[in-house]
Amino acid sequence: MTTTETTQVVRADGLDAAGPYWDGLPHNLFSSANWLRTGEVLGGTPARYSVVQREGLPSSAQVTWRSSGEMWVYNDPVALLRLGAAELEGHIEENAAAEVAELAAVVEQAAQELYPARISVLPSGYRPGLVVGSAHDVPLLFDDLEKDGDPTTAVMHVGEEDDRTVALLRERGYVGMAAAGDSVLEIDPAWGGLQDYAAVERRRGKRVRQEVDAFRASGATIREVDVAALGARHAELHSAHLRRYGHEATEDSSRRLISAIQQWPAGQPLALEIVRNGTVDGFLVAYEWGGELFASMLGISPDTPYGYFNLIYYEPIRRAVEVGLSRIHFGPGTYQAKRQRGCTVRPLTSYVRVPERWEATVARLASLLDTAYRREMGAVGG
CATH class of the missing domain: 3.40.630 (Aminopeptidase)
Structure with a gap:
């Protein structure tokens, strides 16, 4: 039958x-x-x-x-x-x-x-x-x-x-x-930290050291916060960042996005902030899913020396290595900068x-x- x-x-x-x-x-x-x-x-x-x-x-x-x-x-x-x-x-x-x-x-x-x-x-x-x-x-x-x-x-x-x-x-x-x-950046399981990522290629190592040192010399630090802590300052940074790249963006639309992220968190969210002179100068929201990290929402002031590279690349790489993730997805755009930092497009x-x-x-x-x-x-x- x-x-x-x-x-x-x-x-x-x-x-x-x-x-x-x-x-x-x-x-x-x-x-x-x-x-x-x-x-x-x-x-x-x-x-x-x-x-x-x-x-x-x-x-x-x-x-x-x-x-x-x-x-x-x-x-x-x-x-x-x-x-x-x-x-x-x-x-x-x-x-x-x-x-x-x-x-x-x-x-x-x-x-x-x-x-x-x-x-x-x-x-x-x-x-x-x-x-x-x-x-x-x-x-x-x-x-x-x-x-x-x-x-x-x-x-x-x-x-x-x-x-x-x-x-x-x-x-x-x-x-x-x-x-x-x-x-996409593939994380080598043999890496013990950011220094091992930097050491893969000589020019990369020089670039990473220069950009990390200049960032620290400015007095800036990066800290992890709960997504519930995102608010008006983050909406301001996000909308301004989008406008610098020619997109139509308002603080209201960024606030609605933040509110939605807080109400319906996907995967395991990771929120990072740049703090300089007591002010939040940038933030990144990324998501862990299936052993991989996906960079998503970004807002950053252009005033912090090398803030972009430290927030977007080096801190997520450091954390991905620490917890044993297999890769980071940095998404589209700024391809040359991403290739220079080890990504495959x-x-x-x-x-x-x-x-x-x-x-x-x-x-x-x-x-x-x-x-x-x-x-x-x-x-x-x-």
């Missing part, structure tokens, strides 16, 4: 509705319930949770959002294409930059035909919205992603080691561009599928941008 396995995809809008299906899935930090709860609160709209059930039990799932252009640019493929080479100065050749500008202008004009977009992504984590317990579920999740007929569908920030997912997306007509990378490719009439334009634009972003990461020559 044979039996046929019962398989279905259950949809739920918002984590409250998805809760009964969410437990028991093989979560990472960014798909954990508290992390997603924070993302929904800050995003102002619930995500869609699609759960593959086999014989009534959750097997795999996908988190998706519907965007009409209001999402964070690195989580919205249409917005990324419209952005063109605006953040790639020095990493794109002149001829390519001119072609990118022309193609991005075409996409800008076509935006009304490309939105709304249904996007598979985990908030604030640079990860696809996939929570995979069985590889056999992935085609079902992609079917669900495309089911409603949105003009654009996308799966963001796929790691290059995920060969099966990449192959499935390409078979379905998706094109990719690696607009972000995860900067892992490109994360976002895959997008658009209406047929725009396929050639998007494919060419994505290819040009992919090359430039990879050059920025150091993943290609130039």
